[in-house]
Amino acid sequence: MDNKKMMHIGIKKGEVGKYVFLPGSPERTEKIAKYFDNAKEIAFNREYRTFIGTLDGELVAVTSTGIGGPSAAIAIEELSAIGVDTMIRIGTCASMSPKVKKGDIVVPSGAVKMEGTSSHYLPVEFPAVPNFEILKILTNSLDSQKIKYHTDVSITKDSFYSQTNPERSPVSNTLIRKWDEYIRGGATTTSMECSILFAVGAALGIRTASMLVSATNAKSFEGQEPGDSYDLEDYVIRAGIEGMRQIIKSDKNSKF
Template identity: 45%
Template sequence: MIIDGKQMHLHIKKGDIGRYVILPGDPGRCEKIAAYFDQPQKIASNREYTVFTGTLDGVPVAVCSTGIGGPSAAIALEELVECGADTFIRVGTSGGIVDEVSGGDVVIATAAIRQEGTSREYLPIEFPAAASFPVVSALRDAAVTLGLRHHIGVIQSKDSFYGEIRPAAQAIADELLAKWKAWKAAGALTSEMETAALFIAAQVLHVRCGAVLNVLWNADNDEAPSIPPDAAERGVRTAVEALRILIREDAAAK
């Protein structure tokens, strides 16, 4: 929706950004991510949305925060696509599910469990929330290049943060605990709140989307999480390097 020539929520317009965008949740992360760009510039800030632009290898890129949860993330994606973007990498924090995923690890999502509501207003629940393969491939190559301990596979997206953190205290404790047990048994890697909505919205809009998640702790094994001081930067570095890879691949494909 356009108001006074700009998108209603992001307060940007077509031409303000290029095709490549990194999507953190926290607006406070945008300036730190933009520091990896050449010529970073803040161009908008409204509600949970902050937008910086810049370049990587001479190509326009941007970072836009999405806030917490699927509804605000989907709004950001919709309006960024309206402004010309077509390649997205979510960068976020998460809590490990399977035992082998630990604090400080990086998880690259191939798909997301749709335990949230936003994606159901885009497609029926039977449609999988899958990442774009070229983005997954670029993220994997980036993590290898950077020498980061990483995992690749299915993750879980949910709407209730405290439904994960203290499920036994919820009115539907039995349901939450049973589903968590099922996700773990099936090998789901980590848990967060935005990726499924982004993957489904991207599918409907015919754009590319991937996700790289910083694991802060293992939700089952770490009673007193010891978070590595650079944990939040590992996914950012992976996303920036992946954008460089995609930029090179896209240029070579022309």
């Protein structure tokens, strides 16, 4: 195992440390890695692209997971197998509530499991929640940066278009009813990886959390336009980088 590259992510034990960012898009790995010291790309296989570097002298990495649950679970499993124990998803989400505006930061306190991947790891009754210690450090970091954020429940879905255009599905009535029930219960955003990250992380005994930026206003599904003057991805990446610095600092302090 020590000298063998993992089948999908293409890296082996010793090439990364214990801290990893998990964006979806391979292109986003570059945007995150530019904030590392001594950043370099070490692998790119399928949807899995990895850069390493350092933050405050600590080895960190960023690995893309692609879109959705199955590919994210593979990345999480293989990274855990080579020694990673702290994974932070950095990415975008869509607002399902007027409470969350386009450009707002979201640190989900839990996720609705509207997907099938997590059922391969934990019973359906087991909640999909981030590691509380990491959640607290990330929100404290945002407070110190004076950044507004939300910590509500998010919805993790398996299908993008059955949400944006549910009427095309034969089970549209069921889909629309479920979305309404989730929102009435207090869920405010949606994405495609959070519950998988939280559930697989719990099953493997590692620390996970997510920091997202809303790319839309409530139920608009329009996202950021190419000509928008403010880079929403960079906004959440910079906030996440600072959050990871605080996690590293907290871990170092806890050793003394």
